[in-house]
Each structure stands twice: as C-alpha cells, then as structure tokens.
Amino acid sequence: MSLNHVRPWRNIYRRKSRQIMVGSVPVGGDAPISVQTMTNTLTTDVAATVAQVQAAAEAGADIVRVSVPDQESSRALREIVAESPVPIVADIHFHYKRGIEAAEAGAACLRINPGNIGSPERVREVIQAARDHNCSIRIGVNAGSLEKHLLEKYGEPCPDAMVDSGLEHIRILQDNDFHNFKISVKASDVFMSAAAYQQLAEATDAPIHLGITEAGGLMSGTIKSAIGLGNLLWMGIGDTIRVSLSADPVEEVKVGYDILKSLGLRHRGVNIISCPSCARQGFDVIKTVEALEKRLEHIKTPMSLSIIGCVVNGPGEALMTDVGFTGGGAGSGMVYLAGRQSHKMSNDQMIDHIVEQVEQKAEQIELETKAAAEAAE
Incomplete structure (x- = not known):
C-alpha cells in the first residue's frame, strides 16, 4: 500500500496478509495496524482490571489482553468482557480448559500455542470452542519458551x-481446518526478533502480531521497541503491535501510537514537533511542551502542532503544521495557523492560547471530516 504517491521516499508497502477479526477489530489485509496492550492487575480483581482496560482504551488501545491463569480468572473474565469497550484477548498458557472457558466467557481471541496444551483431542476441544464462539487465536512464539526438540x-x-515453532503450531490449526489466527515470534533481542519476523513474513500469509518481548522500562524499552518494531513496520511487516514495557499499560499504548505516527501508519491525537531548545529560545520550550502534552491528551483528532523556540527553523516547521508557535524574543512569539502567520501572543499566555487554537482546529477538522463522509454517501 502506497501512503504517499507525491513523495515516493515516504511510501511503505504493506505485506499482503489475509484478514481476521478480533472481535470488532479487523487485523491484517488492508486494515489499519491495531495497537494492543496487556493488563497487569490481578484478573480476579474485576474492578481494577476493568479500570485498566478502560484507561488503555481511552489512550487509544484497539485490543487489550488479559491473563487467565486459573478458573477464578476465567469466571472474572466474563465480567471483564461485558464491561470492556474493546475486544479482550485471553492469555492462556498450557491448560486447555482455560482456553475453552475463555472462549465461552466471550474472549475475542485466545493467545495460546496449540502444541503446548496436550493431546490432539484437547487441541481439538479448544479449537472447537474457539470456532463455536467466533473466537480467533494468536499463536505466540517466544524465544524464552521454545520447545525442547527445537532447542536440541x-x-x-x-x-x-x-x-x-510457529509453523508447527500453524500446521496444527490448519490440520483442524481452523484459519482464524494470527502469529507472533517475539524475543527480547532486537536482532533475533527482526530476523524471525522477516522469515515468518515470507513463510505465511497469516496476520502478524509484532512485539519485542520484555523490552525493559519506559525509556530503554521504548527505544528498543522503536528500533525493532519501527524497522519491521517500515518494511511493511506487521498487522497489530504491542509494546512490552515495565510500565503502565497506558504508556505502552502511547509508545505504540507514536511509533506508528512517526511512520505515517496511524494518526491519532496531536503530533507535537518541537525543538530541543538552545540559547536562542525565546521561551522555555521544554516546560512548554511538557505542559502542552498533558493539556492536549484529550484531543483524539489527528493534527500537528509545532513548538519552536526561535525563528531559525520555526517558520519553516510551522508551514507544515496545523498550529504553530515560534519564539521571537521580547516576551512574545508568533502564532501560525494552517502554515501561515496569524498573530502574536505573549509568552505568559501562550499555553492557554495554543490549547484553545488546537481545540478549535480539531473541531473544524471533525466537522469537515463529517461533511465529507456525508457527501460521499
């Protein structure tokens, strides 16, 4: 798929994959690359888990995964699914009955490796439960838990x-005439993950779930994920992503979207373009950007904002953004709207003013989008 015919150096051609449904979310084919995260609360604590799912959904998560390690969690899953605004993936390891219970509880997808859940009869039971309840399956290969015969x-x-490992699990599903699946091959090593995903992309047309597993804390894990996932996405590989961080799941969603936004693959909320600041800055760029990031979290409309400390690059960056502010000295700067100089604003009032301008622009974009959709109908 070409994203920009006018600027061919920005084109990304998505790998052709078949499409499956994870609840109401299409994965693969020409569907947008979906963003996932996983709760870290006790699943049996329904209130806490639902609150975390809702927070992740508010941040933009399309799908949320929940661990189902025991029968009590299976019972809780039914309540969680009922209250969730997004499809829920049940994370299952080894115990086939948990997979059946999760499908019956309304999970949209089972994260399970069919080769690790026992006899062929047990595998068939899980597959039948998934089929009966319109539940997809994610094969989740992990470098840290490969089968003994493959390590040998x-x-x-x-x-x-x-x-x-992944192809062995695929064959089990296909031998049971089940094709509603996606697959991941994750490792904490970026090189291993990237190589595995490239091989996998050539070996199957199944939708691919991208991730660098156990990537680390917020800063280090973000960098590792951006390098690993970013390169694969740039190559057109990947239909859904999860950034694995030792951090709040909401942060995983934010990082996932930022990776996709940087490649022009998804657009949600305000993309702030800002300078690192230097002695030329006409206002405190760092504190301003920190404040604006928090103040503009509620904006879901895709749009761009440039915050540049001086006139060296400020006007040029503002030409490419919906709203811009460039420092000009003497306690004020220039506000740009739709790439053009609009008016001056004092530094001490500019944060409130920029928020107002962004909100107005977002409202305008939404109205124009709605009008265009109605005209197309």
Whole structure:
C-alpha cells in the first residue's frame, strides 16, 4: 500500500496478509495496524482490571489482553468482557480448559500455542470452542519458551527455531481446518526478533502480531521497541503491535501510537514537533511542551502542532503544521495557523492560547471530516 504517491521516499508497502477479526477489530489485509496492550492487575480483581482496560482504551488501545491463569480468572473474565469497550484477548498458557472457558466467557481471541496444551483431542476441544464462539487465536512464539526438540535441534534460541515453532503450531490449526489466527515470534533481542519476523513474513500469509518481548522500562524499552518494531513496520511487516514495557499499560499504548505516527501508519491525537531548545529560545520550550502534552491528551483528532523556540527553523516547521508557535524574543512569539502567520501572543499566555487554537482546529477538522463522509454517501 502506497501512503504517499507525491513523495515516493515516504511510501511503505504493506505485506499482503489475509484478514481476521478480533472481535470488532479487523487485523491484517488492508486494515489499519491495531495497537494492543496487556493488563497487569490481578484478573480476579474485576474492578481494577476493568479500570485498566478502560484507561488503555481511552489512550487509544484497539485490543487489550488479559491473563487467565486459573478458573477464578476465567469466571472474572466474563465480567471483564461485558464491561470492556474493546475486544479482550485471553492469555492462556498450557491448560486447555482455560482456553475453552475463555472462549465461552466471550474472549475475542485466545493467545495460546496449540502444541503446548496436550493431546490432539484437547487441541481439538479448544479449537472447537474457539470456532463455536467466533473466537480467533494468536499463536505466540517466544524465544524464552521454545520447545525442547527445537532447542536440541538448533542448540539455542534463534530465528530459525522460532519460525519452525510457529509453523508447527500453524500446521496444527490448519490440520483442524481452523484459519482464524494470527502469529507472533517475539524475543527480547532486537536482532533475533527482526530476523524471525522477516522469515515468518515470507513463510505465511497469516496476520502478524509484532512485539519485542520484555523490552525493559519506559525509556530503554521504548527505544528498543522503536528500533525493532519501527524497522519491521517500515518494511511493511506487521498487522497489530504491542509494546512490552515495565510500565503502565497506558504508556505502552502511547509508545505504540507514536511509533506508528512517526511512520505515517496511524494518526491519532496531536503530533507535537518541537525543538530541543538552545540559547536562542525565546521561551522555555521544554516546560512548554511538557505542559502542552498533558493539556492536549484529550484531543483524539489527528493534527500537528509545532513548538519552536526561535525563528531559525520555526517558520519553516510551522508551514507544515496545523498550529504553530515560534519564539521571537521580547516576551512574545508568533502564532501560525494552517502554515501561515496569524498573530502574536505573549509568552505568559501562550499555553492557554495554543490549547484553545488546537481545540478549535480539531473541531473544524471533525466537522469537515463529517461533511465529507456525508457527501460521499
């Protein structure tokens, strides 16, 4: 898929994959790349888990995963699904009955490796439950939990072993005439993950779930994920992503969207373009951007805002953004609207004023989008 015919150096051509549904969310094909996260509350604490799901959804999560390790969690899952604004994926490991219970509880997808849940009969029972309840499956290969025979064959976790594992699980589903699945091959090593995903993309047309597993804390994990996922997405690989951070799930969603926004693959909320600041700055850029990021979190409309400390790059950046502010010295700066100089504003009032301008622009964009949709109908 070409994203920009006018500027061919920005084109990303998505890998062709078949499309499945995770509840109401299409994954694969020409569907937008969806963003996922996972709760870290006790699943049996329904109120806390639902609150975390809702916070993630408010931040933009399309899908949320919930761990289902025991029967009590299965019972809680039914309540969580009923209150969730987004499809819920049930994270299942080894115990086939949890998979059946999760499908019956309304999970939109089971994260389960069919080769790890016992006899062929048990596998068939889980697949039948998924089929009966219109539940998709994610095969989740992880470098840290590869099958013994593959470790013996390859000597250590490696891309070949991960892809072999994934293809073995795929064959089990296909042998049972089940095709409503997606797949991931995650590792904490960026090189291993990238190589495995590239091999996998050539070996199957199944939708691919991207992730760098156990990436680390907010800062280090964001960087590692941006490098690993960003390069794969740039190559056109990936239909849904989860950024795995030792942080609040909301932060995972934010980072996921920022990675997609940087590549022009998804647009949500305000994309702030700001300078690192220097001695030329006409106002405190860093504090201003921090304040604006918080004040503009409620904006969901895709739009751009430039905050530049001086006139060296400020006017040029403002030409490309919906709203802009450039420092000009003497306690005031220039406000730009739709790329053009509009009016001056004092530094001490500019944050409130910029928020107002962004809100007005967002409202205008929404009205224009609605009018265009109605005209198309």
